[in-house]
Amino acid sequence: MAFWADIDADYVLRYQQWHNCEHIPERVSIPGFVEGRRYRALDDRPHFLMFYDTQDTSVLSSEAYMAALNKPTPWTREALTHFRNPTRDIFSRIAVVGRQRKFASSYITSLRFDLLDEGSEATYAERWVQAAAESENVERVRLYKADALIGNMGTSERSVHGGGPGKQAYLALIEESAPPTEAQGPISRADAATGGGAQRSSEEINRYWLEIAHRKGDGE
Structure with missing residues (x-):
C-alpha cells in the first residue's frame, strides 16, 4: 500500500509524532504486514510518501486490517483531517531487482505511470x-x-481523508543510497536502454528522503 499526501504545514510535527509513535507500529503489528516506511519530499515540502509492505495484497482486505480501517483511533481521525491531495493505492509486485538491506534505503524515487501499450x-x-x-x-x-x-x-478512514486510487496503473520504486538526481539517473538510464520513456503516459516523478522505517520484529 502506498499513500502520497501533503500535510498542513502547521500540523507537520504533530503528524510525524502520530505516524511514528502510533500509526506505523499499529499497522505493522497487523498479521501479514512486514514493514512500514515514511519518506519526505527531497526539497522538504510537507509532502510525504507512506507505504507498507505486506506478504501479499490479500492482507490489505483482511479482517484484521479492515477492522483497523473502520475503527480509527481519535488521534488517527485528527491527523487524517490534515491530509491534502491524498492518493492511496494498493499494488501487486510484478518485478524486483536488488535486495532489501538491513536498513531501509535512505532515498527513494517513485515513478507513477501508465503504459501506452x-x-x-x-x-x-x-x-x-x-x-x-x-x-x-x-x-x-x-x-x-x-x-x-x-x-x-x-472505509471509515477513507471517509475522513478522502483519498482514493490514483489515475496511473503502474508504480516503480527506486531505492538509492545517495540523493537521487534527474540527469543521468536510473530512470534516464533505463529509458535509454529500453526506450521506456516513449512507452509511458501520465507519469509523475517524486524524490524523497527517509524519515522513519519500522520492520516486523523491530520491537514487535
Missing part, C-alpha cells in the same frame, strides 16, 4: 527494471501494478 509491460518487468538497477547508488528497484478492486474499498 499494455504489451510493453514485459519490457518494463524484465529489461527496464534491470537497467534502472544497474545505475550508480541504486540498491533495489521494484515494479508494481495497481489492484483497483481492493484499492477502491470504502
Whole structure:
C-alpha cells in the first residue's frame, strides 16, 4: 500500500509524532504486514510518501486490517483531517531487482505511470527494471501494478481523508543510497536502454528522503 499526501504545514510535527509513535507500529503489528516506511519530499515540502509492505495484497482486505480501517483511533481521525491531495493505492509486485538491506534505503524515487501499450509491460518487468538497477547508488528497484478492486474499498478512514486510487496503473520504486538526481539517473538510464520513456503516459516523478522505517520484529 502506498499513500502520497501533503500535510498542513502547521500540523507537520504533530503528524510525524502520530505516524511514528502510533500509526506505523499499529499497522505493522497487523498479521501479514512486514514493514512500514515514511519518506519526505527531497526539497522538504510537507509532502510525504507512506507505504507498507505486506506478504501479499490479500492482507490489505483482511479482517484484521479492515477492522483497523473502520475503527480509527481519535488521534488517527485528527491527523487524517490534515491530509491534502491524498492518493492511496494498493499494488501487486510484478518485478524486483536488488535486495532489501538491513536498513531501509535512505532515498527513494517513485515513478507513477501508465503504459501506452499494455504489451510493453514485459519490457518494463524484465529489461527496464534491470537497467534502472544497474545505475550508480541504486540498491533495489521494484515494479508494481495497481489492484483497483481492493484499492477502491470504502472505509471509515477513507471517509475522513478522502483519498482514493490514483489515475496511473503502474508504480516503480527506486531505492538509492545517495540523493537521487534527474540527469543521468536510473530512470534516464533505463529509458535509454529500453526506450521506456516513449512507452509511458501520465507519469509523475517524486524524490524523497527517509524519515522513519519500522520492520516486523523491530520491537514487535
